[in-house]
Amino acid sequence: MIVFLGVVPAAWLAARSRRLNWLPGMILSVALLLGTFASSSLLWSVTPLQLDLSARTPFPFALEVDRLSAFFLLLICGVALAVVLYARSYLPRHYSPVETQWIWALGSLFLFSMVLVVVASTAFAFLMGWELMTLLSAALILVDGTSRERLHNLFIYLLMMHAGAAAVAASFLAFLPASGDLYFSALRASGALLTPGARSAIFLLAFVGFGTKAGIIPLHLWLPKAHPIAPTPVSALMSGLMLKTAVYGFVRFSFDFLGGAPAWAGYLVLIAGAVSGVLGVLYAIGEHDLKRLLAYHSVENIGIIYMGLGASLILLANQSPAWAGVALVAALFHTLNHALFKSLLFLGAGAIADATRTLDIEELGGLLKRLPATGVAFLIGCASIVGLPLCNGFVSELLTFQSFLAGSAVTALPAQVILPLMAGVLALIGGLAAACFAKVYGVAFLGRARTAAAESAHEVPPMMLTGMGLLAVSCIGFGIFPRLALDPLFAVAQTLVPGTSLPTEIAGLQRILVSTTVAVLGIALLTMVARVRRRVTLPWACGLPGLTTRMQYTSTSFSKPIRAVFAAVYKPDRKLEVLPANRPYFPSSISYRSVRTTSFERSLYRPMTNVVITLATRMHRLQTGNIQVYLLYIFLTLVVLLAVVGLRK
């Protein structure tokens, strides 16, 4: 571990030298590979690995790798390895040497900060990593350009991240009266001593703080703005990994420090997850910019993860620790799966942009023929995120379903009703996600090319394919052999929810999945061996001279029925202009415009910003620019403070 932590800054140093362009990527890949091995061995170790540097630092700074940290460390190293491989050939193709250096330097520090977050064992170390993570990702976004719109989006990102970080810091500080110091071990020990009020306050602060980073609705506003504008490998890291550090933080607080939460808190998490899941996927369906669409799907998947965590908290509060463990494992497994397939999809989006210079799927089409390897990898990513069997997303969703069903066996009536109903919500999310990715894949990769750029697309270099291939293979691997992930994950869950063990019915899952895979592939092969005469001919065009590519369904037309059904969610601003106005039936021109701002922006954030601006304007009057007045303020403050101190004595 120490080796790994040392190598990351080395990569940064390497990035400073101009001649050795290949070096930083190489060093980083080796470091990540070592990190992957080291963390997978730590996953099983009973005693956590500790490193206390407090003697040499001005504030308590200590690291500790227990099983939960090891799991997230493995996640970060493994996924980042694939992304780094991809980036080694992607970056030089898209950025100048100077920009490439910057991305390597900032990117490796960004990885370092995420590692720091998951291994920190004091509040100071954690917050340091947390803050670095935000700032470095913002810097990485700036490498890609500094246009006004980007700066605006970045500002929203930074603003919300700092509000979130403040909540996280506050929840740490709320432990202080009981714990005395901010070592994680002290926080853990004091968890049981806290008053119920303090526990609730800490829980809510952590929920809001980490929820902002995770992007649960309505705290998701920054996510679809910030993720799409980062360089592609960074988008993959942000969506695949950075969001997961928020899940880590939330699990650390609610399960490790507090040792569970009251049932109402579980319902809060569950409902927030359900709302994020449904709205996230609905917003995604309306998008046709690939990266923004994927960003909304991150909101959806974080929603599914939070649903699992919520179910776990509810089951734990209702004395059903075995199933609480299963629900926690389901959430952690989905965290792993989302990291894999979302990074894969973002890298695939980068490959599409590499081949066609556009991310608007309306301008693509027929890419599978031109980018066969990328196309297959992307298809695996789509199948995984939709939760189709034989891919990893299915397994974690199945576990989540089962833990919802376990809710029917507890004694509390609300849990009996609400938890099984959530199975329906999860199914709705899955169905809508299937519609969305059928759209994405059908419009971008199938059919006929809609533009010249899509027609002249070419396959991306092997190094990029290797990165995507690694992720695609792991998606399939965990989908068919889920025990690979389930066994370690139950070991992780044991440290958080005592009394967790792998139930036999879930252990038997792998057998069913393997036989299903054999059945599906076997039957499919049987149907393909027969030699079929094939003739290439134009499809039926209703007797017209020929099909043009414009006759194909577009992304917008594909999603139209769903958008029409859920019109209440989208609330589009439509404007139809028919010219001239006095002859509506014989117009000379018709223009139609449909603008969609998400209703949260309009109904929740606008009023909030308006209040802030109004307050700021009022406060502005305090600032007269007159030094005597400022001295008066200082004097008044001093008097008030002295009065407070005096009264307390």
Add this chain to the structure above:
Amino acid sequence: MKSLIPFAQTLVIVFGAPLLSGVVSKMKARLQGRQGASVWRPYADLGKLFRKEDLVPPLAAPIFWVAPRIVFAATAAAILLIPVFQPAAVLGGAGDFVLLVGLLALSRFFLVLGAMDGGGAFGGMGGSREALVSALAEAPFLLGITAVAILARSTQLAGIVAWTLRQNFFDISAVHILAFSALAMVAIAETGRVPVDNPTTHLELTMIHEAMVLEHSGPSLAFLEWANAMKFGLIMSLLIGLFFPWGMAAELSLPAIAFAVGVYLTKMAALALVLAVVESSVAKMRMYAVPDFLGIASATGALAVMFTAFGGR
């Protein structure tokens, strides 16, 4: 011998499914005062299609001809999970009903992809409509099965069927009635029957499934049509198994099995008759009325799940 029965169940659905479609068509024709085609007609159609050549659009990717085969394979694999003559299936385990829904989703996903790969307008149109219908049908489908799974305290289809088999028919609960209504509505939507979709239509404005398979021909079309018939048989058998399992062989003896086969065929014929009556007497809904229909199904399914918490029966 004993281990062969689950496989026999699967084969009955796989190879009997075209007959079921033929029987429903025949019943519909008779109800509408027509002579109708022979019940064996679907087999003749499949045979004819298998002998023909595949026509492929010039710019289609391999997905165009791979998709129909995956649709077929995924549907056939889903049948392995269905108990038919006895409360056991070839494959099964805790949570296998989620796998069943997942495999049907897999087949549908590739059906839509195959349709979009044709490069024409109809494929996208059908795919888009299918995506809407199936996205909304998935929730009531799972809620309906969840409700009976909670009553049976088993998340395995065979376990649910075995539990229901042990109950008294006249002791049937409100949960069962609600769950059956939800699943019946889902069955109509999933199998593309009137009033959600019309399997005999060729009018662009109304078709869903037919639009998706329009560009396919020859063996590819045969696989798609066969898979569609299989899915129909699968969902009907699932309804029978979950709600009317009485007559299934509880123990494995030859007379019991023979009785179970006879009862199954009778129940299937009765269900086909009900369907034919519904299809002949109800007009197809407008496309945008389908979400309301499935909304009612979802609400019914949700009620069924809620009722399980309040005693259930």
